[in-house]
Amino acid sequence: MTQARVITPLFEDFAKVEHHHQLACQSCALSRLCLPLGLHRDDLTKLDQIIKRSAGYKRHQILFEPSSTFKTIFVVRSGSFKTTISATDGREQVTSFYFPGEFIGMDAIYQQRYLSTARALEASSVCELPYERLQEFSATIPELQNQLMTRLSKELSSDKNLLLSLGKKTAQEKLISFLLSLSQRFSERGYSSMSFQLTMSRGDIANHLGLAIETVSRLFTQLQDQQLMSIQGKEVTILDLPALKHRCG
Amino acid sequence: MTQARVITPLFEDFAKVEHHHQLACQSCALSRLCLPLGLHRDDLTKLDQIIKRSAGYKRHQILFEPSSTFKTIFVVRSGSFKTTISATDGREQVTSFYFPGEFIGMDAIYQQRYLSTARALEASSVCELPYERLQEFSATIPELQNQLMTRLSKELSSDKNLLLSLGKKTAQEKLISFLLSLSQRFSERGYSSMSFQLTMSRGDIANHLGLAIETVSRLFTQLQDQQLMSIQGKEVTILDLPALKHRCG
DNA sequence: CGACCGATTGATCTCAGTCAAAGGTTGTGG
DNA sequence: CCACAACCTTTGACTGAGATCAATCGGTCG
Numbered sequence: 385m386t387q388a389r390v391i392t393p394l395f396e397d398f399a400k401v402e403h404h405h406q407l408a409c410q411s412c413a414l415s416r417l418c419l420p421l422g423l424h425r426d427d428l429t430k431l432d433q434i435i436k437r438s439a440g441y442k443r444h445q446i447l448f449e450p451s452s453t454f455k456t457i458f459v460v461r462s463g464s465f466k467t468t469i470s471a472t473d474g475r476e477q478v479t480s481f482y483f484p485g486e487f488i489g490m491d492a493i494y495q496q497r498y499l500s501t502a503r504a505l506e507a508s509s510v511c512e513l514p515y516e517r518l519q520e521f522s523a524t525i526p527e528l529q530n531q532l533m534t535r536l537s538k539e540l541s542s543d544k545n546l547l548l549s550l551g552k553k554t555a556q557e558k559l560i561s562f563l564l565s566l567s568q569r570f571s572e573r574g575y576s577s578m579s580f581q582l583t584m585s586r587g588d589i590a591n592h593l594g595l596a597i598e599t600v601s602r603l604f605t606q607l608q609d610q611q612l613m614s615i616q617g618k619e620v621t622i623l624d625l626p627a628l629k630h631r632c633g
Numbered sequence: 634m635t636q637a638r639v640i641t642p643l644f645e646d647f648a649k650v651e652h653h654h655q656l657a658c659q660s661c662a663l664s665r666l667c668l669p670l671g672l673h674r675d676d677l678t679k680l681d682q683i684i685k686r687s688a689g690y691k692r693h694q695i696l697f698e699p700s701s702t703f704k705t706i707f708v709v710r711s712g713s714f715k716t717t718i719s720a721t722d723g724r725e726q727v728t729s730f731y732f733p734g735e736f737i738g739m740d741a742i743y744q745q746r747y748l749s750t751a752r753a754l755e756a757s758s759v760c761e762l763p764y765e766r767l768q769e770f771s772a773t774i775p776e777l778q779n780q781l782m783t784r785l786s787k788e789l790s791s792d793k794n795l796l797l798s799l800g801k802k803t804a805q806e807k808l809i810s811f812l813l814s815l816s817q818r819f820s821e822r823g824y825s826s827m828s829f830q831l832t833m834s835r836g837d838i839a840n841h842l843g844l845a846i847e848t849v850s851r852l853f854t855q856l857q858d859q860q861l862m863s864i865q866g867k868e869v870t871i872l873d874l875p876a877l878k879h880r881c882g
Numbered sequence: 883c884g885a886c887c888g889a890t891t892g893a894t895c896t897c898a899g900t901c902a903a904a905g906g907t908t909g910t911g912g
Numbered sequence: 913c914c915a916c917a918a919c920c921t922t923t924g925a926c927t928g929a930g931a932t933c934a935a936t937c938g939g940t941c942g
Contacts, residue, residue, distance in 0.1 A: 469793050471797060471882045475882070494783045495787075519778070522778055526768065526772045533785065534742055541740045541743055543793065544740055546796060547799065548718050552726050553724075554929080586888075586889060596931050597889080599931075602890080605891085850923080853922090866921090
């Protein structure tokens, strides 16, 4: 039996909402992680009216790119996305991965245009938050404004941590911190922090961490040999969390 | 004659404000670059009352560190600062440099605690924006809220660009893009974009770009040999801007 | 079934890091 | 005001972590 057969769609629970495109925030499984957090019931009702629940995106489908006009911030409803930024000669850097409840496109607020390209890693769906309307609403809902600032600040924090990885960590430390941060985010979403599926390719991981694809592959086998984790295709199982935490820099 | 003798304090124009600690935003030379941008005259007067103009910081003096409690966002009034983030074993990554009009500490909004350590690179001064008061005011001044979001988004953008540098660029490309971004920022502040003083050490630059200090030093001599720029100590003069732009990735 | 794409493994190479030493610069105290 | 010390920068020689090149394997899909 190969492990490929047993892969179930990631974030299946959240994916259910795809069948109810107009599902209100109040009833959404994500509300605990998403914009609604801390908002009053009636504010939420108002917000609900401006949020557009988009149709699904297929694997590799583009959510936005620098040439798109900036009008909305996206929230992942189900599935996952990656964003990339390009050098003038076409080299690309994977800047982030996004999971349900996370906001994509906030770096476009300054300059009012997307800086990066966002692509679906698997069948996914998003909610669209029209930025102008969001701004209007923030004026009357202080908690919404607070929520937006917090989101921006959170992304800033994770970017700074990635800078530390890229600038100062060894290949192994980079990979371990990356996997531990994934584990953390899965756990926040109600999934196991000890065993999860990678929705991105080895190439995406390597690029994100400033490594070669072969290095990532070798590190995976190395981590398995050291009994720190088990990796079978896309499935990661953490075997020795303390040891990993000790080795993540 | 050594170039050291002719160095004048950087941001001298802005430094003048140090003699008028209570100088209102309206009269501040920075208002064009700073928070006041786009704010109405009477809103600004209100804002003025909550902004604390701090005494000066000496070279190497700490503005905040992770153990400090988060209460304020800082705006550079004169001089310059760097922020660093630390790995568990003490390795540090210089995440950003900050010049007059730029905001420091926004990554602390999420978690309500500073993620990084901020240190003055030279004799400097800041304005303190109490975050809670700022939040209150934002509720009544939509333009202020917009300004804050834009600032956060701008920092996010520059971090993403740095990620591209660290992940995908060669040592030379990293250094050139860094110098060109400095040039840009100096020019925005009314200084020459073709000739400016570095306020940070070679070590800070190297660390920021994920390089060794020796590599930065060698690259400087290399760029001089290629007649692309001239570097004498802390003074940088751009000689061939098109060629540099062509080589910055 | 065959073609294609992604992942693994091995062999080799290279860019930038490390180590080492010598100049320069800055700051301090007598 | 000078002299010494501490620190920063430059330059050279060598090394190594991870990239590149190359071949193979495996899984997926038409």
